[in-house]
Each structure stands twice: as structure tokens, then as C-alpha cells.
Amino acid sequence: MKLYFIPFACSLATRIAVEEAELEAEFIQVLPGQLLPDGRPFSAVSPMEYVPALETGGTVLSEGTVVLTYIADLAAEGVLAPAPYTEARYQMMRWLNFVATEVHKGVFSPLMTSKSSQGARDWALGMLHKRFDLLSRQLEGQDYLIGSFSVADAYLLAVLNWCEHAGVPIKTWPVLEAWRAKMRTRPSVVRAMATEMPLLQAA
Numbered sequence: 001m002k003l004y005f006i007p008f009a010c011s012l013a014t015r016i017a018v019e020e021a022e023l024e025a026e027f028i029q030v031l032p033g034q035l036l037p038d039g040r041p042f043s044a045v046s047p048m049e050y051v052p053a054l055e056t057g058g059t060v061l062s063e064g065t066v067v068l069t070y071i072a073d074l075a076a077e078g079v080l081a082p083a084p085y086t087e088a089r090y091q092m093m094r095w096l097n098f099v100a101t102e103v104h105k106g107v108f109s110p111l112m113t114s115k116s117s118q119g120a121r122d123w124a125l126g127m128l129h130k131r132f133d134l135l136s137r138q139l140e141g142q143d144y145l146i147g148s149f150s151v152a153d154a155y156l157l158a159v160l161n162w163c164e165h166a167g168v169p170i171k172t173w174p175v176l177e178a179w180r181a182k183m184r185t186r187p188s189v190v191r192a193m194a195t196e197m198p199l200l201q202a203a
């Protein structure tokens, strides 16, 4: 399995998942504007040219929620996701989708591009408040978005890592700040971040 990534992008969640479940994967760094090590343009793997992307045999998957669910299904049951068809599984899917659409794309994307007007930034920050309030209520008094660690937590951590860069005052949500700090001590997260930090600094 090949996993295409950009250091500290949302694809960090896939590395955390692989580390957590001790799976085998080859990580291939995507350098914007450059060909892949095998000589192909990244668009040959992922037509939208975004990470994460997963390639295995003849199959290519994109979209973080799908790639993460695929990885979760390779792992032993319960390590990265609850068993299929259980209520907990649907709760995990709910949070994965919430992080992808309402948090990552809905608020962090407009906050992290220099192309956003001040009006667009203000709007995104306003939306962020409601969404962070909800996450904060969900994580108050519990370690994970659902009853046990799942790929939804890995995705949320990858996104919360961007707060400082995006100008999001995470201190306003002490539950989220504490959750992020604790997650950053989880061995799989420590290993994933330690691998990507030098790549981020070199980029």
C-alpha cells in the first residue's frame, strides 16, 4: 500500500492510523509542482491533486474519510474503528464526516488561504465557534470522539494542529487544547509527527 502525503497536511491522520495499527505502508511525499519519485505527475494518481491518496494493486482511493476507513478495515477490529454495522461505527463515520466537511473544509480551508478576504475569514471564524463548541462538549470528560480511539480522532488531531497557523485561538476551548496536548503524547502520534516534522521544516 502506497500512501501519498504532504507533511502535516490532513494526510498526517493516515500516518497516525498506520502507526497505531502497526501496518505496512510506503509513504510517498508529494512535492507541489514536482513529479513523483516514479516519474509520474501526482495527477496520475489523484486527479484532484490532493492528499491523502492511497494506491494498492490497481486501486486508487482519495478522500481522507474513505482512505482512513480503508486503513481502519485493514487493522485488527477495534484498533482504528468499531466493527461494521454497529452503532459505534456509524458514530465514528459521523465524526469523520463532521471533521472533514464542517471543520477541515468548512472553516480551516478558508482560514489558511491567503486568497480569503477579511469578510471570508470573519465568516469562517464565526462558523468555527459553533463547531468547536460542539467538539468541546463531545470531548469534555472523555478521551475520544467515540468510546475508543478511532481514525476520527487521528483526523481531528491533524486538523487541530493547524490552529496556530490558521490564527484560531484554541485557548478559547480549554477542553480541545487539553485534548490536543494529550493526543500529542500518544505513541503513534509522537512517531507520526516526529517523522513528518523534519520534512515540514525542509519544505
Ligand SMILES: N[C@@H](CCC(=O)N[C@@H](CS)C(=O)NCC(=O)O)C(=O)O
Binding pocket: 006, 009, 010, 011, 032, 049, 050, 051, 052, 062, 063, 064, 065, 100
Ligand atoms: N476532499 C479532500 C481534500 C483533501 C485536501 O484538502 N488535501 C489538502 C491537504 S490538507 C491538499 O492536498 N492540498 C493540496 C496542496 O496543498 O497542494 C479530502 O477530503 O481528502
